[in-house]
Amino acid sequence: MYRPFSFATAAVALLVAATPAAAAYPERPITLVVPFGAGGITDLVARATGKALSEQLKQSVVIDNRPGAGGNIAAEVVKRAKPDGYTLLFATVGVLAVNPHTNSQVRFDSAKDFSYISSVASTPHVIAVGANVQAKTLGELVKLAQQKPESVSFSTAGVGSSPYQGMRILQDTANVKFLHVPFKSGAESVSNVVSGQVDMTFEGSPQVMPFATSGKLRALAVANPKRLPTAPDLPSTAELGYPNLISGSVSGVVGPAGMDESIIKQLNAAINKAVSDPEFKSTLAAQGTEVAASTPDGFRKLIESEDKRWSALLKGAK
Structure with a gap:
């Protein structure tokens, strides 16, 4: 039987054909761009997150390390990417809220x-020094640095890294000046203190504690309100008289502006489900890391709040 062609019918057919494709996200591997080199805390958590996301979404998640410029290179790569949910950034507060002010x-x-x-x-x-540094407590380290400004060097993964933020707080709180030596990752930062090239580091507990346990580094304090369950003998900065010296690496996932809300909701649900999994929690806990999932708006507001805080703290630092 002859049936006349209808543009309306064709449009409906195209819509129906397109719907399964849209609903099939993700239908190919997702790239998770990491702003620092392999081996640092951001990289370690990103890889654990990528693995968990892959299991939740039934699709491969490829880790793409793009170190350099304190995380700016990676952020620009994702900013320019197509907002289809296949290129994401494993971001830190340092990259998104500190870099714009430095x-x-x-x-x-x-x-x-x-x-x-x-x-x-x-x-x-964790604040730690090399085995040859003449400071066995945080107080002794501060006094050592006060004797001669910039005589004590410290390493981080760059100005945009969260450890750098912590050192800024320490310097402002103790009214002392250390010498900054930037590297591409937290792992490089710590290894150069172990080798004696740099005096101290202010890095994530997963990088520092294994070397502290072996005696290659001397951990002085954890920049936290309380001690770590995994290191009960290590004093907190709060108990040492530095209640404002609280510092850590807060990380999360963002994509290019303009992503479809349904994809954002799907990714958010997958991340929240992943972090509630006991195995994922255990993996991060073994690294001295706590899970901290949120809503999309909750993460945005966190960055906005940190942006204002660091704008005031780092005013004139560019």
């Missing part, structure tokens, strides 16, 4: 250029 070459706007998906984890920082 680097005049930042080419992204944290408020406008990204789709916020969820926070993931929080890792407290």
Whole structure:
């Protein structure tokens, strides 16, 4: 039987054909861009998150380390990516909320250029010195640095890294000046203290504690309100008289601005389900890291709040 062609019928057919494809996300591997080198705390948590997401979404998640410029390179890569949910950034507060106030070459706007998906984890920082440094307590380290400004060097994964933020707080709180030596990752930062090239580090507990346990580093304090369950003998900065010296690496996932809300919701649900899994929690806990999932708006508001805080703290630091 002859049936006349109808544009309306064709449009409906196209819509129906397109719907399964849209609903099939993700139908190919997802790239999770990491702003620092392999081996650092951001990389470790990103890889654990990528593995959990892969299991939740039934699709491969490829880790793409793009270190450099304190995380700006990775952020710009994701900013320019197609907002289809296949290129995501494992971001830190340092990259999104600190870099804009320390680097005049930042080419992204944290408020406008990204789709916020969820926070993931929080890792407290540990202050540690090389075995040959003549300081056995945090107080002794501060006195050592006060004797001669910039005589004590410290390493981080760059100005945009959260350990750098912690050192800024320490310097402002103790009215002392250390010498900053940046590297591409937290792992490099710590290894150069172990080798004696740098005096101290202010890094995530997963990188620091194994070396402290073996005696290659001397851990002085954890920048936390309380001691770590995994290191009960290590005093907290709060109990040592530095209640404002609280520092850690808060990380999460964002994508390019303009992502479809349904994809954002799907990714957020997958992350929240992943972090509630006992195995995922155990994996992060073994690294001294706590899970910290959120809503997309919750992560956005966290970055907005930190942006204001670091704007005041780092005023004039660019």
